[in-house]
Amino acid sequence: xxxxTLTTAQPKRHWSETMKNFWIDIALFLMFIVxxxxxxxxxxxxxxxxxxxGGALVYxxxxxxxxxxxxxxxxxxxxxxxxxxRYGVDLLLFAVMVIVVASGILISRDALPAxxxxxxxxxxxxxxxxxxxxxxxxxxxxxxxLSWSWFTNAWSRYLWAPLTxxxxxxxxxxxxx
Amino acid sequence: xxxxxxxxxxxxxxxxxxxxxxxxxxxxxxxxSTGVEQQGDFDGDEGRPLPPGGEAGFDRDGSQFLRVGGWLxxxxxxxxxxxxxxxxxxxxxxxxxxxxAQQTNAAIPV
Numbered sequence: 001x002x003x004x005t006l007t008t009a010q011p012k013r014h015w016s017e018t019m020k021n022f023w024i025d026i027a028l029f030l031m032f033i034v035x036x037x038x039x040x041x042x043x044x045x046x047x048x049x050x051x052x053x054g055g056a057l058v059y060x061x062x063x064x065x066x067x068x069x070x071x072x073x074x075x076x077x078x079x080x081x082x083x084x085x086r087y088g089v090d091l092l093l094f095a096v097m098v099i100v101v102a103s104g105i106l107i108s109r110d111a112l113p114a115x116x117x118x119x120x121x122x123x124x125x126x127x128x129x130x131x132x133x134x135x136x137x138x139x140x141x142x143x144x145x146l147s148w149s150w151f152t153n154a155w156s157r158y159l160w161a162p163l164t165x166x167x168x169x170x171x172x173x174x175x176x177x
Numbered sequence: 178x179x180x181x182x183x184x185x186x187x188x189x190x191x192x193x194x195x196x197x198x199x200x201x202x203x204x205x206x207x208x209x210s211t212g213v214e215q216q217g218d219f220d221g222d223e224g225r226p227l228p229p230g231g232e233a234g235f236d237r238d239g240s241q242f243l244r245v246g247g248w249l250x251x252x253x254x255x256x257x258x259x260x261x262x263x264x265x266x267x268x269x270x271x272x273x274x275x276x277x278a279q280q281t282n283a284a285i286p287v
Binding site: 094102141145 | 266
């Protein structure tokens with residue numbers, strides 16, 4: 001009897017795909033911002049967070065796999081110019097992000113030695129890490145900007161609306177309850 | 178199984194990028210070119226690479242946590258990103274408005 005009352009009183013909270021994507025993106029963004037500030041984190045946290053970020057990036061790609069495969073298939077056929085631009089930016093961002101993470105691992109001073117690996121330091125990878133970590137800021141900005149309307153809609157639906165008690169219409173615009 | 182194959186594809190793509198960069202790097206170093214090799218910061222004594230931003234005022238243990246300078250470091254990332262987002266969204270909105278105005282003009286009968 002008690003169990004039945006509890007199950008009806010507390011329905012299981014359902015997380016939609018968009019909601020999950022939104023919170024994963026927020027987590028990735030925060031991780032990126034914190035990891036870019038090496039002066040705040042210190043080198044050990046910077047390195048380990050960078051490795052975790054690399055894993056989270058793979059998860060981010062898995063979550064958006066449908067979009068990636070659809071866009072790749074339609075790339076040489078009919079694809080709107082904005083989608084084509086977004087695809088190009090995302091492809092470049094992937095390549096640059098991979099270089100940032102890989103070069104970061106290769107010049108690691110704490111993370112790799114901690115697991116018993118030591119790689120000969122290289123000026124090439126160090127220089128590349130500097131160069132690509134500056135470039136990646138602009139590419140992440142561009143990546144966010146090209147999905148800005150989705151992001152603002154998700155923001156008002158999943159964060160702003162619950163906080164202010166407003167309903168969100170289908171188009172994502174907040175309206176008074 | 179599907180997820181595993183997707184992960185493998187992602188890792189393979191990442192490996193291709195790193196491999197290509199490695200090839201460019203080793204060719205560059207054998208040619209002793211003046212590319213990105215010159216930009217790296219190294220410790221004087223050990224010759225080990227430094228993280229982005231160098232080591233000026235940098236503490237290995239991250240004790241900048243309690244200093245204002247450490248928190249101001251966020252601006253270095255957030256300001257360029259905000260500028261890019263503002264410029265792109267403004268341009269997108271203007272082009273949408275322009276297209277909508279053109280469609281409205283075309284719909285009005287002469």
